[in-house]
Amino acid sequence: MANLTLDSAPAxxxxxxxxxxxxxxxxxxxxxxxxxFLLNLSITGSLYLxxxxxxxxxxxxxxxxxxxxxxxxxxxxxENATAAxxxxxxxxxxxxxxxxxxLVTISSDAGNTLVFVDPHDGRILDHVASNNEFNWVVKKIHxxxxxxxYANHLVEIVGGFALMLVVTGLYxxxxxxxxxxxxxxxxxxxxxxxxxxxxxxxxxxxGLFIFFLAATxxxxxxxxxxxxxxxxxxxxxxxxxELFDAVPASALSTHHVxxxxxxxxxxxxxxxxxxxxxxxxxxxxGLDAAVDIARNAGMAAGxxxxxxxxxxxxxxxxxFPEDLSKERTIHIDQYSGEPLxxxxxxxxxxxxxxxxxxxxxxxxxxxxxxNQILMLVxxxxxxxxxxxxxxxxxxxxxxGSLGVPPMPPRKSVYIGLWTIxxxxxxxxxxxxxxxxxxxxxxxxxxxxxxxxxxxxx
Numbered sequence: 001m002a003n004l005t006l007d008s009a010p011a012x013x014x015x016x017x018x019x020x021x022x023x024x025x026x027x028x029x030x031x032x033x034x035x036x037f038l039l040n041l042s043i044t045g046s047l048y049l050x051x052x053x054x055x056x057x058x059x060x061x062x063x064x065x066x067x068x069x070x071x072x073x074x075x076x077x078x079e080n081a082t083a084a085x086x087x088x089x090x091x092x093x094x095x096x097x098x099x100x101x102x103l104v105t106i107s108s109d110a111g112n113t114l115v116f117v118d119p120h121d122g123r124i125l126d127h128v129a130s131n132n133e134f135n136w137v138v139k140k141i142h143x144x145x146x147x148x149x150y151a152n153h154l155v156e157i158v159g160g161f162a163l164m165l166v167v168t169g170l171y172x173x174x175x176x177x178x179x180x181x182x183x184x185x186x187x188x189x190x191x192x193x194x195x196x197x198x199x200x201x202x203x204x205x206x207g208l209f210i211f212f213l214a215a216t217x218x219x220x221x222x223x224x225x226x227x228x229x230x231x232x233x234x235x236x237x238x239x240x241x242e243l244f245d246a247v248p249a250s251a252l253s254t255h256h257v258x259x260x261x262x263x264x265x266x267x268x269x270x271x272x273x274x275x276x277x278x279x280x281x282x283x284x285x286g287l288d289a290a291v292d293i294a295r296n297a298g299m300a301a302g303x304x305x306x307x308x309x310x311x312x313x314x315x316x317x318x319x320f321p322e323d324l325s326k327e328r329t330i331h332i333d334q335y336s337g338e339p340l341x342x343x344x345x346x347x348x349x350x351x352x353x354x355x356x357x358x359x360x361x362x363x364x365x366x367x368x369x370x371n372q373i374l375m376l377v378x379x380x381x382x383x384x385x386x387x388x389x390x391x392x393x394x395x396x397x398x399x400g401s402l403g404v405p406p407m408p409p410r411k412s413v414y415i416g417l418w419t420i421x422x423x424x425x426x427x428x429x430x431x432x433x434x435x436x437x438x439x440x441x442x443x444x445x446x447x448x449x450x451x452x453x454x455x456x457x
Contacts, residue, residue, distance in 0.1 A: 018408035025405045027168040037158040042379040044142035049364040051135040068120025080122040081115040096302035156221035160431020162214035173200045192395035199388040206381035216358035237351040247271040257306040271340045272312045273333045282335040290315035300326040322365040
């Protein structure tokens with residue numbers, strides 16, 4: 001939203017005033033469009049930062065167990081789960097330690113169900129539809145995937161606009177021989193200047209972190225994220241594709257079999273088990289053996305094992321923990337028990353490592369509690385900026401109109417801004433399209449429709 005009125009801007013020549021007004025106007029429109037989405041991202045993101053703490057407190061009854069003298073075999077845990085919830089087992093998760101439950105995902109006509117099992121005595125602690133699990137719902141609302149693919153594209157647009165808001169907001173905040181409202185807040189809550197300064201100072205202090213959150217959230221976006229992932233892989237910056245050259249690949253990608261894959265490997269192909277002569281009559285090794293193979297290979301505790309879906313499928317053991325050095329995916333032949341592909345974080349190219357690191361920090365997982373608090377404070381800063389922008393606009397808004405910042409006196413200033421917008425649009429196409437629509441509405445529709453022009457005055 002807008003940071004300054006024209007009267008408070010120290011620019012004195014027409015060129016400076018025009019540039020200031022144009023950027024202020026863009027900042028206003030972008031903020032007006034994305035505030036509801038930024039509030040959603042900040043609130044749900046704050047919750048998801050503490051997903052483990054939420055699981056271990058609010059949902060402790062199904063995640064925390066008393067330590068026991070022995071643990072059941074994975075196959076015994078799965079047997080108890082399917083006795084309680086009939087269906088096809090698609091995933092088994094090892095307990096993270098001796099005081100946490102095991103998790104079995106069972107598929108049926110009703111969808112996937114998560115069954116929480118005490119690994120020591122096999123008791124069923126709880127079961128819930130996977131799309132009703134609290135953190136799953138929070139994450140899907142965060143990305144708007146909960147409301148469908150098209151809604152998810154809105155988040156991509158919001159992410160791009162957030163980047164633009166930070167840059168334009170810093171331009172509007174820049175002191176220009178001014179001291180008030182730079183690092184201090186003037187006035188009282190009854191005055192508009194108080195909310196203007198709160199908005200500006202918060203943005204100046206937290207801007208870099210907000211920019212980081214927006215940038216590191218883009219890999220999850222539907223259009224940009226998918227294309228960036230494909231480009232990185234094609235050019236050797238994603239997962240090590242050469243690992244799959246020596247094994248037969250199925251039509252599945254890792255995200256089809258792994259519930260929460262790492263971003264770099266989510267589109268990596270899943271290999272097939274060898275069903276030729278030597279294994280034609282062989283029996284699958286079974287879940288217990290697959291888990292042992294993953295353990296012996298050094299997988300960190302708490303890993304998942306995806307169950308083969310047919311006779312050509314593989315066991316896929318995977319874990320994406322807070323410690324990135326332990327991130328790993330192993331595809332295991334269901335007959336021979338041979339690891340067909342073994343991918344770990346240290347095999348990623350430098351660019352891939354940086355992206356995974358950024359995602360890890362985004363989720364508050366890189367430096368433990370410090371990382372969580374830093375990202376939480378950034379989310380709270382976004383909420384404060386959104387609320388202060390609304391109050392600031394409401395106090396400034398003339399009666400009967402939206403109170404859009406005035407048009408720049410020199411229209412030629414838009415040529416430079418359109419050039420910047422075009423470059424930005426090439427980098428983030430969905431956001432670029434939204435900017436184009438915004439410019440067309442601002443420059444064409446509002447000018448040709450007097451009632452709208454008056455409403456937006």
